[in-house]
Amino acid sequence: TQLLEQSPQFLSIQEGENLTVYCNSSSVFSSLQWYRQEPGEGPVLLVTVVTGGEVKKLKRLTFQFGDARKDSSLHITAAQPGDTGLYLCAGTREQTGANNLFFGTGTRLTVIP
Amino acid sequence: DARVTQTPRDKVTEMGQEVTMRCQPILGHNTVFWYRQTMMQGLELLAYFRNRAPLDDSGMPKDRFSAEMPDATLATLKIQPSEPRDSAVYFCASGLGQGVLNTEAFFGQGTRLTVV
Numbered sequence: 001t002q003l004l005e006q007s008p009q010f011l012s013i014q015e016g017e018n019l020t021v022y023c024n025s026s027s028v029f030s031s032l033q034w035y036r037q038e039p040g041e042g043p044v045l046l047v048t049v050v051t052g053g054e055v056k057k058l059k060r061l062t063f064q065f066g067d068a069r070k071d072s073s074l075h076i077t078a079a080q081p082g083d084t085g086l087y088l089c090a091g092t093r094e095q096t097g098a099n100n101l102f103f104g105t106g107t108r109l110t111v112i113p
Numbered sequence: 114d115a116r117v118t119q120t121p122r123d124k125v126t127e128m129g130q131e132v133t134m135r136c137q138p139i140l141g142h143n144t145v146f147w148y149r150q151t152m153m154q155g156l157e158l159l160a161y162f163r164n165r166a167p168l169d170d171s172g173m174p175k176d177r178f179s180a181e182m183p184d185a186t187l188a189t190l191k192i193q194p195s196e197p198r199d200s201a202v203y204f205c206a207s208g209l210g211q212g213v214l215n216t217e218a219f220f221g222q223g224t225r226l227t228v229v
Contacts, residue, residue, distance in 0.1 A: 045218070106155050
C-alpha cells in the first residue's frame with residue numbers, strides 16, 4: 001500500500017492545454033514536495049509546501065497544499081513539450097525526529113507538440 | 114557543481130552474485146537516502162541515514178540487503194545474494210535533515226541493476 005497516491009497515473013495532452021495532477025494520502029504530512037524526473041536521471045525538486053492551504057507558483061506551475069496537509073495538487077497552465085516527464089509528490093510525515101521522505105506513485109505526463 | 118555521485122551507472126550480474134552500489138553524497142549533507150525505482154512499485158524508500166547512523170531501514174529486505182556509511186563521504190548498498198526480482202534502478206539522495214524545510218533530496222543519476 002502506497003502512502004501517497006497520485007492521479008492520474010498517465011496523462012497525454014496537446015501543447016497549450018491546462019492540466020492538474022493530484023497527490024492524496026490519509027496521513028498528515030509536515031511538508032510536501034513535488035519533483036520532476038526525466039529519463040535516465042534522478043528526480044529534481046520543483047517546490048516544497050509546508051503550511052496547510054499554502055499556494056506556490058513557479059512560472060506556469062501552481063502548487064497547492066491541502067488545508068489538512070493530507071493532499072496536494074499541481075496545476076500546469078499552457079503545457080509545453082518541455083514539461084514532459086514523471087511528476088512525483090513526496091512527503092515528510094509528522095513524526096518526531098524523522099525526516100523520511102516517501103514518494104508518491106507518480107504521474108507520467110506527455111505533452112504533444 | 115555539487116552533486117550526488119553514484120557508481121556504477123549500470124550493472125549486470127548473475128543471480129546469486131554479490132552487488133555493491135556506492136554513493137558519494139554532497140559535501141556537508143548529513144542525510145542520505147537509498148531508494149529503489151521500478152515501473153510497478155515506483156520509488157520505494159529502502160534506508161535513511163542521518164549523521165551516518167541508520168534511522169530507518171524498514172523498507173529494506175534484511176535477509177539480503179545491507180546499507181552502511183563507512184564515512185561521511187561514502188554510502189554503500191549491498192545485495193547478497195542477488196535475485197532477478199532485485200532488478201531496478203537504485204537511487205541515492207542526500208540532503209540537510211535539520212527540519213521540515215531542509216528535507217530537499219538531491220538525487221544521483223542512479224545505478225541500473227539487472228540480475229539475470
